Amino acid sequence: MSRTEIKDYGEFGLIHHLTKNIELQNASSILGVGDDAAVIDHFGKQTVITTDMLIEGVHFDLSYTPLKHLGYKSVIVNLSDIYAMNATPTQLLLSIGISSRFSVEAIEEFYEGVYAACEEHGVDLIGGDTSSSQKGFIISITAIGEATPEQIVKRSTAQKGDLICCSGDLGAAYIGLLFLEREKKIYLESPGVQPDLENEAYVIGRLLKPSARKDIHELLEEKKVIPTSMMDISDGLSSELLHICESSGVGCVIYEEKLPISEDSRNAAYKFEIDPTACALSGGEDYELLFTIKQDDYEKLTLIEKISVIGYITEAEEGAKIKTKGGNTYNITAQGWNAFKEG
Amino acid sequence: MSRTEIKDYGEFGLIHHLTKNIELQNASSILGVGDDAAVIDHFGKQTVITTDMLIEGVHFDLSYTPLKHLGYKSVIVNLSDIYAMNATPTQLLLSIGISSRFSVEAIEEFYEGVYAACEEHGVDLIGGDTSSSQKGFIISITAIGEATPEQIVKRSTAQKGDLICCSGDLGAAYIGLLFLEREKKIYLESPGVQPDLENEAYVIGRLLKPSARKDIHELLEEKKVIPTSMMDISDGLSSELLHICESSGVGCVIYEEKLPISEDSRNAAYKFEIDPTACALSGGEDYELLFTIKQDDYEKLTLIEKISVIGYITEAEEGAKIKTKGGNTYNITAQGWNAFKEG
Numbered sequence: 001m002s003r004t005e006i007k008d009y010g011e012f013g014l015i016h017h018l019t020k021n022i023e024l025q026n027a028s029s030i031l032g033v034g035d036d037a038a039v040i041d042h043f044g045k046q047t048v049i050t051t052d053m054l055i056e057g058v059h060f061d062l063s064y065t066p067l068k069h070l071g072y073k074s075v076i077v078n079l080s081d082i083y084a085m086n087a088t089p090t091q092l093l094l095s096i097g098i099s100s101r102f103s104v105e106a107i108e109e110f111y112e113g114v115y116a117a118c119e120e121h122g123v124d125l126i127g128g129d130t131s132s133s134q135k136g137f138i139i140s141i142t143a144i145g146e147a148t149p150e151q152i153v154k155r156s157t158a159q160k161g162d163l164i165c166c167s168g169d170l171g172a173a174y175i176g177l178l179f180l181e182r183e184k185k186i187y188l189e190s191p192g193v194q195p196d197l198e199n200e201a202y203v204i205g206r207l208l209k210p211s212a213r214k215d216i217h218e219l220l221e222e223k224k225v226i227p228t229s230m231m232d233i234s235d236g237l238s239s240e241l242l243h244i245c246e247s248s249g250v251g252c253v254i255y256e257e258k259l260p261i262s263e264d265s266r267n268a269a270y271k272f273e274i275d276p277t278a279c280a281l282s283g284g285e286d287y288e289l290l291f292t293i294k295q296d297d298y299e300k301l302t303l304i305e306k307i308s309v310i311g312y313i314t315e316a317e318e319g320a321k322i323k324t325k326g327g328n329t330y331n332i333t334a335q336g337w338n339a340f341k342e343g
Numbered sequence: 344m345s346r347t348e349i350k351d352y353g354e355f356g357l358i359h360h361l362t363k364n365i366e367l368q369n370a371s372s373i374l375g376v377g378d379d380a381a382v383i384d385h386f387g388k389q390t391v392i393t394t395d396m397l398i399e400g401v402h403f404d405l406s407y408t409p410l411k412h413l414g415y416k417s418v419i420v421n422l423s424d425i426y427a428m429n430a431t432p433t434q435l436l437l438s439i440g441i442s443s444r445f446s447v448e449a450i451e452e453f454y455e456g457v458y459a460a461c462e463e464h465g466v467d468l469i470g471g472d473t474s475s476s477q478k479g480f481i482i483s484i485t486a487i488g489e490a491t492p493e494q495i496v497k498r499s500t501a502q503k504g505d506l507i508c509c510s511g512d513l514g515a516a517y518i519g520l521l522f523l524e525r526e527k528k529i530y531l532e533s534p535g536v537q538p539d540l541e542n543e544a545y546v547i548g549r550l551l552k553p554s555a556r557k558d559i560h561e562l563l564e565e566k567k568v569i570p571t572s573m574m575d576i577s578d579g580l581s582s583e584l585l586h587i588c589e590s591s592g593v594g595c596v597i598y599e600e601k602l603p604i605s606e607d608s609r610n611a612a613y614k615f616e617i618d619p620t621a622c623a624l625s626g627g628e629d630y631e632l633l634f635t636i637k638q639d640d641y642e643k644l645t646l647i648e649k650i651s652v653i654g655y656i657t658e659a660e661e662g663a664k665i666k667t668k669g670g671n672t673y674n675i676t677a678q679g680w681n682a683f684k685e686g
Binding site for chain 1 (some may be wrong): 373374377378379380381382383384387389390391392393394395396397398399400401402424425427428430434436438439440469470471472474476477478479481482485486487488492495497498500542573574575590674
């Protein structure tokens with residue numbers, strides 16, 4: 001593969017090269033890349049906006065993350081936040097900082113993933129910034145969405161008696177990470193050894209190519225269910241549940257046996273001799289939706305396989321609890337990834 | 344001064360600590376920090392949005408940049424882009440990546456500058472991301488503004504015969520940078536020597552604490568002048584003029600003698616034996632507004648000291664030219680800062 005140096009393009013040349021084929025898809029995208037700022041018109045809807053920064057060596061490891069997957073995932077983690085507000089993502093701004101270690105071809109690969117995610121979710125890339133970094137790859141994305149004021153769902157509005165629901169399954173991304181970290185270690189010690197990841201496609205795929213739950217967002221709309229509170233699961237179920245309880249001023253009970261964990265995840269967890277429930281509670285990076293609904297809405301969602309009811313909301317004084325399969329009750333504690341603990 | 348480690352707070356604790364006193368000022372700021380995303384309602388106006396990434400060692404040097412100034416400037420460079428669209432800035436999202444080299448107190452200083460700029464411009468901080476970095480300080484800001492569709496001014500709409508205007512004065516920030524780089528070199532070679540910057544307050548101030556031209560934006564509105572094209576000067580006048588000419592499909596003539604250069608800048612440039620005109624054309628980081636107006640609007644702005652008319656728009660075939668004091672005509676070429684050239 002040929003290698004083109006970034007300096008051969010220059011900043012403006014590179015931006016043009018990477019964005020020249022963009023065709024704006026949303027009526028609300030009035031003006032895209034190429035001016036001081038982009039212009040959006042949400043025609044009476046409210047604008048929902050979120051931003052995330054991803055730094056090489058902290059949030060991703062390029063030794064086992066293909067650049068195309070990284071581009072895809074960088075977009076997905078932001079869109080997930082938009083869906084978590086019960087809004088529809090419409091636009092994206094992408095800034096990258098890159099060292100001279102990266103060729104134009106490498107950045108193109110990254111952008112391929114970005115564009116794939118944008119296309120899948122009907123989102124327009126409308127702006128950004130490209131700069132050099134002294135070390136490593138830095139990504140900052142701002143995602144924008146729209147919703148009517150009535151549609152928007154916050155974290156702070158769960159009420160006693162509401163049912164706690166969760167999409168998809170939990171814990172897989174964390175187990176995928178354990179595998180990749182183990183293989184990296186083996187590779188560094190004995191570069192000749194072939195990685196043994198054949199049976200772990202599911203958990204590794206969940207880490208490297210997560211989904212943002214557009215389908216759940218659309219399903220809720222179709223079923224005319226507006227959750228009473230919602231957020232996405234990026235730091236682990238425990239941490240997110242505590243966020244909802246704290247901002248809503250409520251407590252909760254969840255049931256271990258109700259936690260959605262895939263067979264692949266269970267089998268993979270046992271290989272590491274770790275508890276699949278612990279992975280589901282504290283693993284993080286699942287990008288599933290955690291939401292609460294009124295009991296009256298239960299029947300509208302009950303037959304839908306990709307949504308699990310895992311517990312219910314209680315009064316604040318009752319705390320946040322998990323009832324185990326063995327019949328014990330424990331307090332839920334946040335042990336999600338905390339980048340600063342390694343600090 | 345005491346030093347609190349970031350890990351003592353944790354990510355959520357730190358965000359809460361830094362944002363707990365925010366009081367939203369704009370009616371359009373529906374929901375701020377603390378959920379998956381922020382919510383904005385521009386009540387029928389269009390949303391203008393821009394983003395910038397600033398990386399330690401590439402865009403700023405902490406050996407001579409106080410953190411409070413850095414916070415202030417990081418906001419200003421983004422607001423400048425909003426004013427350059429002839430829009431009013433309303434909200435801001437701020438993401439930072441910080442290594443354990445920084446204490447909570449250091450980050451607080453940075454935020455002081457951020458809040459000072461927000462207050463000055465009536466802007467709400469409504470979201471962001473805080474993460475650890477392996478090395479150095481990384482800042483990514485997204486600024487949001489609003490305008491009616493008729494108010495918004497692009498780069499691509501300058502027309503033959505329009506007058507080219509520029510706010511404030513040019514070149515000072517670049518000369519300020521030369522002084523600070525020189526003093527840094529002297530300091531590194533002989534740490535005992537006191538810096539000799541006494542007479543250079545103006546040019547250094549222009550680098551470390553630039554303004555975003557809210558006043559010019561308001562003045563244009565007051566005088567009912569809507570520029571035919573506009574952008575802010577971040578990479579140097581030459582580079583920006585070429586952007587306007589290229590996107591508008593026009594040419595231009597500017598006059599060296601009309602370029603606004605302060606006496607302080609001239610004197611400072613002579614100390615480095617460099618041409619003040621070259622600094623004005625290629626220096627960058629002035630964050631002044633460059634705009635074109637219809638000839639009919641000339642009288643409305645003519646007596647305003649902070650706006651200079653520096654030339655006029657021609658047909659594309661005539662190219663982009665500068666007429667020197669000596670009577671020569673040269674092509675304008677972009678020699679603005681290009682971070683990738685150093686690669």
